[in-house]
Amino acid sequence: MPLTVVRQKLISQVLSRKAAEVVADPASEPAQEWTVMEHLLFAICREESSQEKAEVVFRQLQSRFFDWNEMRVSSPREVAEALAGLTNPRARAERMISFLQEHFESTYGFDLESLQKKGVKGAAKQLENAKGISDFTLAWISQRSLRAHTVPVDAPMMRCLKRLGLLDATVENAVEARASLDEQVEKNHGVDFTDQLSRIALDFCHDRNPACGTCPLAADCPSVRAPSAPRVRKPK
Ligand code: SF4
Missing domain, CATH: 1.10.340.30 (Hypothetical protein; domain 2)
Incomplete structure (x- = not known):
């Protein structure tokens, strides 16, 4: 399957209802317009x-x-x-x-x-x-605030995006990551994509021991890891 098609499928999964349901509390917009x-x-x-x-x-x-x-x-x-x-x-x-x-x-x-x-x-x-x-x-x-088309990327999101294959491994910083995402994510999905991906990155895609077993993207993620087997102590 072409890379662009694979990536579009992954973006759809990030935005899916399934992903929205398993993450923590919904994000709320400020009650009044912020400065x-x-x-x-x-x-x-x-x-x-x-x-x-x-x-x-x-x-x-x-x-x-x-x-x-x-x-x-x-x-x-x-x-x-x-x-x-x-x-x-x-x-x-x-x-x-x-x-x-x-x-x-x-x-x-x-x-x-x-x-x-x-x-x-x-x-x-x-x-x-x-x-x-x-x-x-x-x-x-x-x-x-300025309602522009861009996706803010922090370190947990960068890690998750690379594991998902939505960013190339060679992408080194947030500026490069945004340039790539701005082409892949439609403007009207920018805010939802940011919120959903950020939650998945923080709640599941941990630096060590990512919780792939419960991650809503596990079915499509090329980096999914099987849960490590419990250690069995050798009898003395
Ligand atoms: S399946 Fe695992 S590696 Fe892939 S996004 Fe989810 S937590 Fe991260």
Whole structure:
């Protein structure tokens, strides 16, 4: 079967009802439209974390600090405490503070709404070298706030995509991964594909000992592993 057909079948499986049913709680959209700054700071929580966990922690963050300026002038330790529940809270806190500080120094504020007018290319140009911004952050804002056609890719998703064969093994970084996925995933499926794949990557496709036995993609995954046999102790 041609590779493109195999990949389209896999993408359909990622988007399938079967995959949606076995993953954890459904992702929820924000109750009201978020600002671009909120999307950006949420993306730093969301990278390598589930939607549900990131939402809980983002609410913690918003209730802990009066506004983004209070967060900017707080220590990394204080911000990291508000990010409890996520992996690497200190590193995430430092990224948030350094972005807020740099943005404040150039604009004396925390408004990013002008990015809506600049569009995807303009936003990328403004943010790609900004402190604290990863490719995932930039792609998340593009997809969720600017409604652009792209798929944010973090490390767990990259691992899962390669195991599925949706990315070539030679793909080395998120920029290359996105370029490939943007061609494979239709624009109107971008958000659902991101959410579903991210959940499968986090819930099943673990770095060590992936839970292939219960993974909803096991029937079509070329990397599916049989569960390891229990160790039998030799009699002494
Ligand atoms: S079958 Fe296994 S290797 Fe393939 S996507 Fe699922 S958990 Fe990952």
